Amino acid sequence: MTELLQLVVNGLVTGSIIAIAAIGLSLVYGILKIVNFAHGDYLTLGAFVAFTVNVTWGFGMAGAALAAIVAVALVGFGLERGLWRPLRRRGSGLIGLFIVSIGLALVLRNVILLVWGARPRRYDVDVFQVYELGPIRLSQSQLVVIVVASTAITLVGLMLARTRLGKGMRALADNRQLAAATGIDADRITTYTWLLAAGLAGLGGVLQGLLQNAFTPSMGFTLLLPIFAAVILGGVGSAYGALVGGLVLGLVMEVSTWSALAGGIPSVYKPVVAFAVLIGVLVLRPQGVLGRARTV
Amino acid sequence: MTGLANVQFWAFVGVVAGIFTIFSLGLQVQFGFAGLLNFGHVAFMAIGAYTMAILVVKTGLSLWIASLIAIAVSMGFGLLLGLPTLRLRADYLAITTIAFGEIVRYLALNEQELTGGPQGTINLEGAGAAARYNDEWLDFQRTVQGWLEVLLGDNATRDVTMLVIVWTVALVAIVLxxxxxxxxxxxxxxxxxxxxxxxxxxxxxxxSYRLQALALGAALGAVAGLFFAFQFSFFSPNDFEPLTTFFAYVIVILGGTAKNWGVPLGALIFGFIFAGTRFLDVWPLNTFDSAERAYLRLIIVGLILIGLMAFRPQGILGKREELVVE
Amino acid sequence: MSERDVILEVEDVHKSFGGLAAVAGATFDVERSSITALIGPNGAGKTTLFHVVSGFYKPDHGAVRLDGERIDGSPTHRIVRRGLVRTFQLTKALTRMSVLDNMLVAAPAQPGERMWRVFATPGAVKRREEEVHERALELLSLVGLERLADDYAAVLSGGQRKLLEFARALMTEPSLVMLDEPMAGVNPSLGVELLEHMRELQRERGTTFLLIEHDIDVVMTVSERVVVMSSGAVIADGPPDDVRRNEAVIDAYLGSPHAHEEVHEIAGESSS
Known part of the structure; x- marks a missing residue:
């Protein structure tokens, strides 16, 4: 039972990072119809910016995380203005933009490699500090991830639920034409969507870097498919869905290694579990979990 | 290696471009002609190469029979992938197929008993045994090399021979x-x-037609995997990352989606970009070391993909009126 | 009811989407070699019914029979091969293919549509290709598109696309053709020719037509029988003159947004 509890906690930790990244990906997907394959590399960028601030410049982790959020949000904004907006105006479709995002992912990851190199990096934090809460053991990083992630998720949730901007985002993600007809300023919301999505990705990257202890430029890409799985699980365009999807996925990935489940699957196959969930969900509901059936 | 003037070097580039031509033709069938956004194409290459190598090393089967079985197995996986996924929306299909490709790679990485694990097929018979599977191929290649020597003399090296064989197969595939x-x-x-x-x-x-396209593409992917395995004598799961599939997309889109002759054109340009960034010693390339050049290369590939989609989505040979990707 | 030769039977078909009933218990049949019109106010469920009959939707309840055999639930392509073809309200011209290719792809029994036959029996493939090529040009000239045969279908106007779709449907060698607003956007003089050709096919080949049409003049002149739908159900069914005077039909049209014009048209009091 202790093992299961521990796995559930680990699952919540992993899941909250996936959720943070998935919220942004889902909003961009739903609002801008961009299947952003570079989203994982936004995470990586955040992790490395924080590395520079924390290790090279010697600031604390909080400042490093803040710098990462701001930097990635600015990159996200810059790419909206310099890349996505011109492409949208040229009338690129879903598939075209998807392929562009693959090109962008290649560019981003290799720029990161060019700047920071391929070596594994770690933050200047105490990796040996462990907290015991009853039978559960939590590393300092895990604790930080849980606290920061749940705070961020709550804030974003409140923002989406309560503010005009948040409501506008959800309306736009649900139905672009309808939202535009009701006088929502789509351009402004697009900008804020990118700032939010990229900023959250930056934060997610820092948290994942902390959690992994050592990270390389391929970190974000490794996380990308579980993030996509969370988005599809929760229904494309639904921020709350992505949140739940992320947590469920984190839990499923961790708990699948539970030894009581026929010995549990080897932990190297955790990502495979996420892919299998993704394929399984789509096979059972080809229109997506919350999607509507295809009409002729 | 002194670079550009070296025939052997260009022969090597040509071999790799030829293998990528066959691989990308498979994608052309699926994506260019059937409109299927298969982003797990590299899995078919992996399944082809691994099935052949495992059969030869572990069951002692003839390389030729093992190769035929490998193609059939890859097609079988194509059908297996297609049955549940072909009804999906294009974007879901893309993500699902990447996941499929990654599952195959993770299996190759972690099922050490079967695949040799992360070090690759050299460990097929256990660590330290240095398994070989392509002796029969090398014999065949030497025979062909003997014929070629009549025509080309000393130029008929191993790589030139491979170049001739791979491109013969590629051209036959294009014509068919x-x-x-x-x-x-x-x-x-x-x-x-x-x-x-x-x-x-x-x-x-x-x-049914989509399934046929997927299976035909899978067969071509497997053939590319076989040549990859023949050429490099051993291979590992790292050779089958999603990046390889993206390369095929660049090649197909560069040459012209739905244009068969665009594929070899795209593959050759792609090969030259790869070789050029590795071996050219001009500014600004000479300010980068070899690892950095590898990153630079991929940045260029990424920029080409973005630029193509923005300015010439129909590729070099494609027609605007038949645009596949908007 | 003796001696009626029925080709299509629709029996108590229901189809709803998320609790909203689009078709609610539609029952009617279509006589072989007839021209039958399906009319009704907007939202009556005509197009949904077409989707059900042509196999795009599976009915929630009820049966559809073609030549006495159940076809509900069969995939569209099998229904087409049994002789029932349909067109779409919003045309589906294959715009990145030539007009001629649009026609050729519709031809049935082309052995070259099997991968292995392309290589195994190229002679048979070529012979069939020549046959259908001839038929395609014949049909194209009939709808006045023969000069555009080699152009991309993308250059066609909305009306021309309707005509192409009509001709393309005939390429499948159907026994029953279901047309969803075939006249919409079509040049009136061409429309008249189209109707004449429908009659000709009906006479010479015994082809059956079932059409959804809003132009009441067309409906009343061309069809031998009119089926009226409202709110997902069939409310009247009979010869045009009977339907014209049916109270329920007039009531149904009164409830619709274009009530006035359409009622006048139905009653034949004034028409444009």
């Missing part, structure tokens, strides 16, 4: 595909790519 594309079969496939409801309203079994 060209016949297929211009046939009524290809016409049905194009109609499905454009509007599956229109196609089924004209009595075409959309699902």
């Amino acid at each position: 595909l060209q016949i297929l594309v211009r046939s009524p079969w290809g016409r049905v496939l194009r109609s499905i790519r454009e509007d599956e409801d229109a196609a089924s309203a004209l009595g075409k079994n959309v699902f």
Whole structure:
């Protein structure tokens, strides 16, 4: 039972990072119809910016995380203005933009490699500090991830639920034409969507870097498919869905290694579990979990 | 290696471009002609290469029979992938197929008993045994090399021989595909790519044609995997990352989606970009070391992909009117 | 009811989407070699019914029979091969293919549509291709598109696309053709020719037509029988003159947004 509890906690930790990244990906997907394959590399960028601030410049982790959020949000904004907006105006479709995002992912990851190199990096934090809460053991990083992630998720949730901007985002993600007809300023919301999505990705990257202890430029890409799985699980365009999807996925990935489940699957196959969930969900509901059936 | 003037070097580039031509032709069938956004194409290459190597090393089967089985197994996986996924929306299909490709790679990485694990096929018989699977191939290659020496003399090296063999197969594949594309079969496939409801309203079994395209593409992917395995003597799961599939997309889109002759053109340009960034010693390239050049190369590839989609989505040989990707 | 030769039977078909009933218990049949019109106010469920009959939707309840055999639930392509073809309200011209290719792809029994036959029996493939090529040009000239045969279908106007779709449907060698607003956007003089050709096919080949049409003049002149739908159900069914005077039909049209014009048209009091 202790093992299961521990796995559930680990699952919540992993899941909250996936959720943070998935919220942004889902909003961009739903609002801008961009299947952003570079989203994982936004995470990586955040992790490395924080590395520079924390290790090279010697600031604390909080400042490093803040710098990462701001930097990635600015990159996200810059790419909206310099890349996505011109492409949208040229009338690129879903598939075209998807392929562009693959090109962008290649560019981003290799720029990161060019700047920071391929070596594994770690933050200047105490990796040996462990907290015991009853039978559960939590590393300092895990604790930080849980606290920061749940705070961020709550804030974003409140923002989406309560503010005009948040409501506008959800309306736009649900139905672009309808939202535009009701006088929502789509351009402004697009900008804020990118700032939010990229900023959250930056934060997610820092948290994942902390959690992994050592990270390389391929970190974000490794996380990308579980993030996509969370988005599809929760229904494309639904921020709350992505949140739940992320947590469920984190839990499923961790708990699948539970030894009581026929010995549990080897932990190297955790990502495979996420892919299998993704394929399984789509096979059972080809229109997506919350999607509507295809009409002729 | 002194670079550009070296025949052997260009022969090597040509071999890799030839293998990528065959690989990308498979994607052309699936993506270019059937409109299927298969982003797990590299899995078919992996399945082809691994099935052949495992059969030869572990069961002592002849390389030729093992190769035929490998192609069949890859096609089988194509059907297996297609049955549940071909009804999905394009974006879901793309993500699902990447996941499929990654599952195959993770299996190759972690099922050490079967695949040799992260170090690759050299460990097929356990660590330290240095398993070999391509002796029969090398014999065949030497025979062909003997014929070529009559024509080319000393230039008929191992790489030049491979170049001739790979491109012969690639050209045969292109010609056969060209016949297929211009046939009524290809016409049905194009109609499905454009509007599956229109196609089924004209009595075409959309699902069956997509499955055929997926299986045919899988077979070509497997053939590419076989040549990859023959050429490099051993290989590992790292050779089958999603990046390889993206390269194939660059090649197909660069040459012209739905244009068979665009594929070798795209593959050659792609090969030159790769070799050029590795070996050219001009500014600004000479300010980067070899690892950095590898990153730079991928940045260029990424920029080409973005630039193509922005400015010439129909590729070099494609027609704007038949644009596949908007 | 003796001696009626029925080709299509629709029996108590229901189809709803998320609790909203689009078709609610539609029952009617279509006589072989007839021209039958399906009319009704907007939202009556005509197009949904077409989707059900042509196999795009599976009915929630009820049966559809073609030549006495159940076809509900069969995939569209099998229904087409049994002789029932349909067109779409919003045309589905294959715009990135030539007009001629649009026609050729519709031809049935082309052995070259099997991958292995392309290589195994190229002679048979070529012979069939020549046959259908001839038929395609014949049909194209009939709808006045023969000069555009080699152009991409993308260059066609909305009306021309309707005509192409009509001709393309005939390429499948159907026994029953279901047309969803075939006249919409079509040049009136061409429309008249189209109707004449429908009659000709009906006479010479015994082809059956079932059409959804809003132009009441067309409906009343061309069809031998009119089926009226409202709110998902069939409310009247009979010869045009009977339907014209049916109270329920007039009531149904009064409830619709274009009530006035359409009622006048139905009653034949004034028409444009």
